[in-house]
Amino acid sequence: MHFPTRAIHIGQEPDELTGSVTVPLYQTSTYAQEEIGKHKGYEYARTQNPTRDRWEECLANLEGGVAAHAFGSGSAAVDAVMRLLSAGDHVVMAEDMYGGTFRQAERVHRRFGLSFTYVDMRNPDNVRAALTPQTRMVYTETPTNPMMTITDLRAVAAIAAEAKAIMVVDNTFATPFFQRPLELGADIVLHSATKYLGGHSDLVHGIVATRHQHLAEQIGFLQNAVGAVPGPLECWLCLRSAKTLHVRMERHASNAQQIAEWLETQPSVKAIYYPGLPSHPQHALAASQMSGFGGMISIELGSLAKAVDVTKRLKLFCLAESLGGVESLVCHPVSMTHGSVPPEQRARLGITDGLIRLSVGIEDVRDLIADLEQALQA
Ligand SMILES: *Cc1c(COP(=O)(O)O)cnc(C)c1O
Secondary structure: OOHHHHHHHOOOOOOOOOOOOOOOOOOOOEOOOOEOOEOOOOOEOOOOOHHHHHHHHHHHHHHOOOEEEEEOOHHHHHHHHHOOOOOOOEEEEEOOOOHHHHHHHHHOHHHHOOEEEEEOOOOHHHHHHHOOOOEEEEEEEOOOOOOOOOOOHHHHHHHHHHOOOEEEEEOOOOHHHHOOHHHHOOOEEEEEOOOOOOOOOOOOOEEEEEOOHHHHHHHHHHHHHHOOOOOHHHHHHHHHHHOOHHHHHHHHHHHHHHHHHHHOOOOOOOEEEOOOOOOOOOHHHHHHHOOOOOOEEEEEOOOHHHHHHHHHHOOOOEEOOOOOOOOOEEEOOOOOOOOOOOHHHHHHHOOOOOEEEEEOOOOOHHHHHHHHHHHHHO
16 A cells, blocks of 8 residues: 555554544543453553554554654653663764754763764764764764755665664654655654644654564563653544645645745845755755655855844744644744754854744745745845
């Protein structure tokens, strides 16, 4: 079956008891047991919830994994993946990454004995050079946030496999509709489902999928033992959203492509970062591992004053953190999402005071371009 059909049907068979076409929301903390030692496979809702099971089954299938495990947020999903490691282990990470992942690595996991080396993942040789005998994990995001750089997933996965390190990919920006890292050699893929998977800016959620049974068992153990589980409503909403993921992503990407091409003609825009543009230095690589380029665009306006001015004037693009919802958003990474990244590192990556990031929604693209036009020309 093709992706859209699986997104609508996997884990979503009509309910056996009532015929309900949507998966029921099991808002319960515990389950009645028939007698001591005899139950229906459900004992306690941190450990098992039928709504959560069905969403995990659906997402595992969409990513091409053997299993998935859901968490209370994308950050909790990152944390669960880090807990596969032990004190003394080393991780090679992308230097251009979601700011909160960097903060978690440096201010939480480092205290528990993990060490991290941040490299420019645009060149796979940098990953090889950073490996140590203690390296147990290689962790990347692609496209990255907010600079839209691309990691060559096949090349880096091969290097990680050679080093017997677990290759982890944060697939939040691309979603499995456009990119399936497990099929390119990654071991684990994770998401902030708060973004495109949820897709409507109405929930906070995370999920981890893997193609290895042994890793699935360890992540499942951590999900229950550490307990950063989502509520069933979030799982239900994610299942609801999975059904439209393909149509939403197609529209996000076609709107973003048209906007990026239009932005290239605007003199007030000093630089545009969008992997769908042939002028993006890694466009060919992106095209070789993604079937579409997503809805995220970053633009350089040259100064903080211009960024403040443009974000104030925009009417449809709402100034807010987060991304991936049906409505367009704009954010200023330096003061919003990437505040926890040290200034020297930000400067090196190109995350300047004049950079703004657009999360292109699925409104009519003519209205979005008109909004950008009036804001940029002022
Ligand atoms: C938002 C985000 C996260 C963190 O997820 P939360 O759901 O906010 O905890 C991780 N990675 C990426 C790429 C993100 O955009």
